Amino acid sequence: MERKTGLILALDVTDRMEAVAISEKVAGYVDAIKIGYPLVLSTGMDMISQLSKFAPIIADFKVADIPNTNRLICEQVFKAGADAVIVQGFTGHDSLEAAVKLAKEQEKDIYVVTEMSHPGALDFMQQVGEGIAKMAADAKASGVVAPATRPERVAEIRKIIGNELSIISPGVGAQGGSASDVIKAGANWVIVGRSIYQAEDPAMAAKKLVDEMKEFL
Ligand code: O7M
Numbered sequence: 633m634e635r636k637t638g639l640i641l642a643l644d645v646t647d648r649m650e651a652v653a654i655s656e657k658v659a660g661y662v663d664a665i666k667i668g669y670p671l672v673l674s675t676g677m678d679m680i681s682q683l684s685k686f687a688p689i690i691a692d693f694k695v696a697d698i699p700n701t702n703r704l705i706c707e708q709v710f711k712a713g714a715d716a717v718i719v720q721g722f723t724g725h726d727s728l729e730a731a732v733k734l735a736k737e738q739e740k741d742i743y744v745v746t747e748m749s750h751p752g753a754l755d756f757m758q759q760v761g762e763g764i765a766k767m768a769a770d771a772k773a774s775g776v777v778a779p780a781t782r783p784e785r786v787a788e789i790r791k792i793i794g795n796e797l798s799i800i801s802p803g804v805g806a807q808g809g810s811a812s813d814v815i816k817a818g819a820n821w822v823i824v825g826r827s828i829y830q831a832e833d834p835a836m837a838a839k840k841l842v843d844e845m846k847e848f849l
Pocket residue numbers: 642643644668692694718745747748749750777778779802803804805806807823824825826827
């Protein structure tokens with residue numbers, strides 16, 4: 633994924649026309665569009681190819697299975713036109729390696745969730761976040777997902793993975809995180825949903841975020 637703006641749109645709407653209209657409006661401000669269960673379950677897998685004309689598509693299915701099933705899922709998602717798939721890391725090295733191997737064969741990307749951005753991530757995930765980050769680096773994934781709600785954790789994760797892997801970071805705006813703070817902490821991209829797609833003017837909301845991050849990219 634090429635970094636021009638540092639912004640990834642999380643398009644968690646459930647209506648096809650709305651999804652297309654918002655993508656059209658913000659296409660000039662985003663490096664990728666992340667879509668997941670809310671949009672795909674309500675509209676269908678063909679949403680991936682329909683939106684791919686606006687920006688590269690990151691399929692957020694948080695894949696979390698045994699190696700063979702991970703591979704089968706990623707195969708279908710890439711076939712549908714996605715450029716990247718998000719997988720969970722807690723399933724361990726073999727599950728991750730199966731996804732990364734397939735992605736490399738197809739010149740696609742895998743991003744691995746380390747620690748999530750919501751408060752409940754402190755119950756279990758935070759304790760294993762650093763180990764998952766190290767595993768993602770060892771497996772040569774394209775990058776990790778780390779929380780904009782805790783820039784200090786993003787800085788820790790950056791130390792572990794070095795500069796080969798990217799960090800894509802959700803939790804800006806609606807969840808309380810700041811785009812410029814998390815970029816300063818070491819994230820390469822922020823992932824933003826509600827603050828853009830619920831804004832009266834989604835393009836303006838996206839532009840504001842891009843302008844805020846510009847000097848820190
Ligand atoms: O900006 P929001 O809060 O409306 O949306 C954030 C998006 O990022 C939404 O699609 C979440 O599912 C996703 N996300 C998190 O909010 N926190 C995480 O820790 C991880 C993700 C995510 O994208 O995982 C891949």
